[in-house]
Amino acid sequence: MTATRVLVLNSGSSSVKYQLLDMRDSSRLAVGLVERIGEETSRLKHTPLTGGGATSREREEPIADHEAALKAVAEELATDGLGLDSPELAAIGHRVVHGGLKFTEPTVITDEVLAEIQRLVPVAPLHNPANITGIRTAQVLRPDLPQVAVFDTAFHTTMPESAARYAMDVKTADEHRVRRYGFHGTSHAYVSREMAKLLDKAPEDVNVIVLHLGNGASASAVRGGQCVDTSMGLTPLEGLVMGTRSGDMDPAVIFHLARVGGMSIDEIDVLLNKKSGLIGLCGDNDMREIRRRIDEGDKEAALAFDIYVHRLKKYIGAYYAVLGRVDAIAFTAGVGENAAPVREAAVAGLEELGLAVDGELNSVRSDEARLISPEYARVAVAVVPTDEELEIATQTFALVRDRNA
Ligand code: ADP
Numbered sequence: 001m002t003a004t005r006v007l008v009l010n011s012g013s014s015s016v017k018y019q020l021l022d023m024r025d026s027s028r029l030a031v032g033l034v035e036r037i038g039e040e041t042s043r044l045k046h047t048p049l050t051g052g053g054a055t056s057r058e059r060e061e062p063i064a065d066h067e068a069a070l071k072a073v074a075e076e077l078a079t080d081g082l083g084l085d086s087p088e089l090a091a092i093g094h095r096v097v098h099g100g101l102k103f104t105e106p107t108v109i110t111d112e113v114l115a116e117i118q119r120l121v122p123v124a125p126l127h128n129p130a131n132i133t134g135i136r137t138a139q140v141l142r143p144d145l146p147q148v149a150v151f152d153t154a155f156h157t158t159m160p161e162s163a164a165r166y167a168m169d170v171k172t173a174d175e176h177r178v179r180r181y182g183f184h185g186t187s188h189a190y191v192s193r194e195m196a197k198l199l200d201k202a203p204e205d206v207n208v209i210v211l212h213l214g215n216g217a218s219a220s221a222v223r224g225g226q227c228v229d230t231s232m233g234l235t236p237l238e239g240l241v242m243g244t245r246s247g248d249m250d251p252a253v254i255f256h257l258a259r260v261g262g263m264s265i266d267e268i269d270v271l272l273n274k275k276s277g278l279i280g281l282c283g284d285n286d287m288r289e290i291r292r293r294i295d296e297g298d299k300e301a302a303l304a305f306d307i308y309v310h311r312l313k314k315y316i317g318a319y320y321a322v323l324g325r326v327d328a329i330a331f332t333a334g335v336g337e338n339a340a341p342v343r344e345a346a347v348a349g350l351e352e353l354g355l356a357v358d359g360e361l362n363s364v365r366s367d368e369a370r371l372i373s374p375e376y377a378r379v380a381v382a383v384v385p386t387d388e389e390l391e392i393a394t395q396t397f398a399l400v401r402d403r404n405a
Helices: 066-079 111-119 128-141 154-158 170-175 185-198 252-259 265-274 277-282 287-295 299-323 333-338 340-347 359-363 388-404
Strands: 005-011 016-022 027-035 043-048 057-060 089-096 147-151 207-213 217-223 226-230 328-332 380-383
Touching: 005 128, 005 388, 016 066, 016 388, 027 066, 043 066, 057 066, 066 128, 089 128, 089 388, 111 128, 128 147, 147 388, 154 185, 154 226, 185 207, 185 217, 185 226, 185 328, 185 380, 185 388, 207 299, 207 333, 217 299, 226 299, 252 265, 277 287, 277 299, 287 299, 287 333, 299 340, 328 333, 328 340, 333 340, 340 359, 340 380
Parallel strands: 005 089, 089 147, 207 328, 328 380
Antiparallel strands: 005 016, 016 027, 027 043, 043 057, 207 217, 217 226
């Protein structure tokens, strides 16, 4: 098969992130980002990676919509001889946030598939519409090419009902498709497999707790390669303390804010999704800034850090209990990969559970997957950089290659 390139598209409401990969060696040919689509100050940043040194090009001009954005991306790629009309392009892989219960695997997009993604908009009102726009636009650009949807929820569809159901009236829950779906699945799948590789074991033979700590954050319990629990639920609001989201709280807080605080449902939605978590607690959502403030003796930042770590520790304990036997804990994403103090604090005092972090190993900075636990520790603790784009490209290519075989 000569077509070995995959374009990965991650379409948000006003942005498109993209990567072009060559699946012969999983190398990146180009990466880029279009931001502020629909505004006067749109920006495209494109970085070709084929010619040795990476030199980015930037365009600042109004980009009206996703179609204009993808056309601009196609132009930039063509400038580097990587145009979307190339016969080497095998497929376009789309990140789709919500696949509900139906999509348990990456799926070649047909009209029916698109209609089902559309049907899920009520449970993913912020994300699925943007993903659909990205897919439709890419279809216009290359109607002949397979387009593949890779779902954030798919990895979590193996969760047992005991973990996936909320304890509420079953009829009401089913009528409105209220249950725990989980997100960041592409990352949890990739990182749990890479963790097994680091231990030189097959994924079937290891139980892993994955802690994906980015601006959004989630934990998952993975038994023998299959997800058995995860911290995000119907939406990404549940679970850990995040950059701007509250994570777990008594749902009655919402009634209280509405009845006593006089807030509207939309205002509470914005409060809990955009103005809570670390930013709500201390005014900053960037862990670097929070650590800097703590070093200067800032009490508000220190409390925000403690609340963040306390929740993280509770999930480690909970998933330890869910799994029964834990072989490894993997820290990943922006905070998990870079913030050594978070990793250290999250497992501090858990020696009885076989958990420890070696101070020296923990302070090493590297892009590679690496163990940070001391040799004597019963459970391996590791930093495992995530790579969602590579995972989407790998899954997309596997699907179209099989179809063409
Ligand atoms: P997302 O994909 O959810 O937007 P990322 O996984 O890129 O997020 O993580 C972004 C977050 O990672 C930042 O908000 C910041 O808190 C944290 N982060 C990034 N670099 C560092 C660093 N060097 N030290 C500590 N935290 C960092």
